[in-house]
Amino acid sequence: MIEPSRRTLSEAASKELLARFGVPLPVEHLAATPDAAVDAAEQIGYPVVAKLCGDAIAHKTERGLLRLGLADAAAVGEAARSLLAAAEPDDGDVDVLIAPMLRATRELIAGLARDPQFGMTVVLGVGGVLAEAIADVSIRLVPIEREDAEDMIDDLGAQALLGPFRGEPAVDRARLADVLLGLSRAATVHPELVSADLNPLMIVGGDPIAADALVEVEG
Amino acid sequence: MATASQFRALFQPRGLVVAGASTHPGKFGFVALHNILANGYGGEVFATNRDGSDVLGLPTLRDLDAVPEGAADLVFVCTPAATNPDLLRAAAAKGITAAFIASAGYGEAGDEGLARQRELVTLADQLGMLVVGPNGQGVVSTPASLCAQIVAPYPPPGRIGIASQSGNFVSSFMNYARLSGVGVSRAVSAGNAAQVGVIDFLEFYADDPATDVALAYVEGIEDGRGFFERLRRVSERLPVVLVKGGASSLGSRAAASHTGSLATDDKVFDGMCRQAGAVRATTIEEAYDLAATFATQPLPRGPRVAVVTTAGGWGVVTADAMSGTSLELVALPDDLRADLDTMLPPRWSRNNPIDLAGGETKDTIPAVLDAVARHPEVDAVIYLGMGIQSNQGRLEREGPYYPEFGLERIVAYHDRQDRRFTTTAAELVESLGKPILAATELAVADPRNAAVQGVTDSGRYCYPSSNRAVNALDHAWRHAWWRMRRGLG
Numbered sequence: 001m002i003e004p005s006r007r008t009l010s011e012a013a014s015k016e017l018l019a020r021f022g023v024p025l026p027v028e029h030l031a032a033t034p035d036a037a038v039d040a041a042e043q044i045g046y047p048v049v050a051k052l053c054g055d056a057i058a059h060k061t062e063r064g065l066l067r068l069g070l071a072d073a074a075a076v077g078e079a080a081r082s083l084l085a086a087a088e089p090d091d092g093d094v095d096v097l098i099a100p101m102l103r104a105t106r107e108l109i110a111g112l113a114r115d116p117q118f119g120m121t122v123v124l125g126v127g128g129v130l131a132e133a134i135a136d137v138s139i140r141l142v143p144i145e146r147e148d149a150e151d152m153i154d155d156l157g158a159q160a161l162l163g164p165f166r167g168e169p170a171v172d173r174a175r176l177a178d179v180l181l182g183l184s185r186a187a188t189v190h191p192e193l194v195s196a197d198l199n200p201l202m203i204v205g206g207d208p209i210a211a212d213a214l215v216e217v218e219g
Numbered sequence: 220m221a222t223a224s225q226f227r228a229l230f231q232p233r234g235l236v237v238a239g240a241s242t243h244p245g246k247f248g249f250v251a252l253h254n255i256l257a258n259g260y261g262g263e264v265f266a267t268n269r270d271g272s273d274v275l276g277l278p279t280l281r282d283l284d285a286v287p288e289g290a291a292d293l294v295f296v297c298t299p300a301a302t303n304p305d306l307l308r309a310a311a312a313k314g315i316t317a318a319f320i321a322s323a324g325y326g327e328a329g330d331e332g333l334a335r336q337r338e339l340v341t342l343a344d345q346l347g348m349l350v351v352g353p354n355g356q357g358v359v360s361t362p363a364s365l366c367a368q369i370v371a372p373y374p375p376p377g378r379i380g381i382a383s384q385s386g387n388f389v390s391s392f393m394n395y396a397r398l399s400g401v402g403v404s405r406a407v408s409a410g411n412a413a414q415v416g417v418i419d420f421l422e423f424y425a426d427d428p429a430t431d432v433a434l435a436y437v438e439g440i441e442d443g444r445g446f447f448e449r450l451r452r453v454s455e456r457l458p459v460v461l462v463k464g465g466a467s468s469l470g471s472r473a474a475a476s477h478t479g480s481l482a483t484d485d486k487v488f489d490g491m492c493r494q495a496g497a498v499r500a501t502t503i504e505e506a507y508d509l510a511a512t513f514a515t516q517p518l519p520r521g522p523r524v525a526v527v528t529t530a531g532g533w534g535v536v537t538a539d540a541m542s543g544t545s546l547e548l549v550a551l552p553d554d555l556r557a558d559l560d561t562m563l564p565p566r567w568s569r570n571n572p573i574d575l576a577g578g579e580t581k582d583t584i585p586a587v588l589d590a591v592a593r594h595p596e597v598d599a600v601i602y603l604g605m606g607i608q609s610n611q612g613r614l615e616r617e618g619p620y621y622p623e624f625g626l627e628r629i630v631a632y633h634d635r636q637d638r639r640f641t642t643t644a645a646e647l648v649e650s651l652g653k654p655i656l657a658a659t660e661l662a663v664a665d666p667r668n669a670a671v672q673g674v675t676d677s678g679r680y681c682y683p684s685s686n687r688a689v690n691a692l693d694h695a696w697r698h699a700w701w702r703m704r705r706g707l708g
């Protein structure tokens with residue numbers, strides 16, 4: 001049997017796809033040049049983050065293709081220049097993505113993963129660099145109903161993280177459930193999806209917002 | 220697809236044949252016939268033996284051709300695998316519609332065995348026959364007093380339907396049934412599950428009037444999606460308690476995705492169960508706790524629990540055990556506290572856990588249980604510390620002074636009282652429709668203790684520890700909540 005080929009979409013294309021299913025995302029702009037990057041940052045408001053974005057770029061953090069906390073035009077211009085210079089021939093067409101610098105004390109991870117036995121699943125977990133070690137995760141098979149999405153949130157062990165936390169309000173569970181339902185719908189509408197990562201899914205003022213997204217498709 | 224009438228032939232046969240009955244008491248063909256005859260099966264029993272020798276005093280037939288047509292609808296097969304195709308044809312010709320195949324030499328025995336197993340299924344399908352196994356331990360059906368298996372035990376009758384991919388776990392579950400007195404309706408070992416597997420039996424139990432709870436052990440699952448959809452439909456009908464073997468294997472995923480690496484096999488299976496409304500247990504022991512709970516207690520209508528204890532630290536550790544569960548140690552309502560003040564001396568805890576602090580007189584415990592269980596803000600009760608007096612009574616009864624010095628009278632009194640307390644709890648369960656779980660280590664330390672006997676004789680499960688009662692109630696409430704939110708009543 002020949003496995004259908006798999007590829008990742010760019011961050012921008014990943015977000016565009018998932019935004020159509022109600023996944024909350026920050027306002028972002030793609031810039032092809034350092035000057036365009038500065039224009040985008042001026043529109044969004046400082047501080048911003050800059051990332052190198054292209055179809056073949058999956059793990060930006062590991063490759064150091066991420067610049068955080070850029071506070072002014074000079075910093076943005078410099079970051080954009082160095083990111084564009086870091087592109088490798090295999091990366092194909094690249095742009096610099098400018099996005100607001102989100103600050104959150106709480107990070108979740110959400111997404112889609114295809115299980116060899118049970119097919120496509122929706123995943124919600126506690127995020128951050130320790131996510132895999134903590135493995136506080138809750139899973140359901142696509143498609144899910146609202147009750148399933150709410151159960152997934154209830155199933156997480158770290159319930160204290162979902163309540164009022166360090167001066168921030170409790171997580172809006174209905175909106176978090178909306179994210180999970182949106183992922184489920186995306187998988188139903190797009191059977192070519194192999195996986196999706198909202199990592200991190202930040203909690204800003206109690207609302208979930210996906211600071212990064214990566215979609216993998218086949219065929 | 221197996222039909223309801225085929226399953227009826229398996230679990231409620233009007234007559235049966237043991238094929239390959241043996242005169243040697245060490246052989247399966249002897250043990251199977253022994254177990255059928257020894258446990259009071261009411262239908263007609265035929266046995267075939269190659270030499271025509273009597274087995275256990277029962278005259279045997281040389282082969283199936285000698286069985287009167289229509290007299291049996293189940294054949295229990297202990298003959299060598301190579302002879303079984305002819306045997307199934309002969310059985311079908313006699314109107315037999317179900318076969319339990321204990322014979323080995325099939326899928327577990329290499330490629331040749333696997334080919335033989337495939338042929339067996341093809342033949343059974345052609346004959347319109349249900350084939351269970353092969354390489355299975357047997358089938359039990361207490362409404363028919365049927366113990367058609369090559370191992371012990373025969374369980375007390377009850378409402379739990381068991382299906383397992385491992386025959387030995389069928390025995391384990393039924394040993395727990397014997398230990399606890401909470402009995403079994405049907406039990407079947409799926410063996411190699413060639414034609415029908417665990418999920419097929421769960422579907423039968425969903426519509427079986429003799430079964431209120433399904434209890435299953437599974438290992439490999441071939442069609443994950445199909446299993447999920449069918450499991451969900453079964454769970455909508457009755458609680459399903461599931462143990463999964465091989466749960467610890469780490470499903471490592473190829474790694475473009477971080478969520479994928481979090482979605483291990485075990486986590487996916489766990490989520491699948493929750494979504495389907497099935498109750499997953501991690502051990503065989505826990506599985507029986509949960510199945511016995513569903514079989515003997517109504518589902519709680521909410522998470523609010525009152526703990527009633529006659530004395531001691533039991534209440535405290537039970538309250539501790541509830542943290543991190545779905546249960547809520549209800550703050551004692553003022554009117555209930557005032558009510559209890561009139562029944563108890565001032566040293567009682569005046570809070571939940573309701574610690575009677577040894578302050579009870581003859582009728583206190585039934586009155587307290589009634590007041591607590593009846594309160595509208597209490598959804599369930601955990602009752603602890605029963606059996607203390609009758610445990611002392613046992614020591615006295617077995618000691619050198621009994622029955623003198625007034626011991627006979629006081630021992631009998633305590634036995635009566637302890638029994639009365641636990642039967643009162645069971646009556647309240649009945650009249651109020653709320654769960655009351657009684658827990659004491661005497662359930663295993665001294666199952667003949669009067670309090671334990673009171674629990675079991677009233678058809679309930681005596682939990683061997685309060686933390687096991689808390690865990691069972693936690694799962695019961697989660698399942699009730701799953702049902703309520705989906706409008707399943």
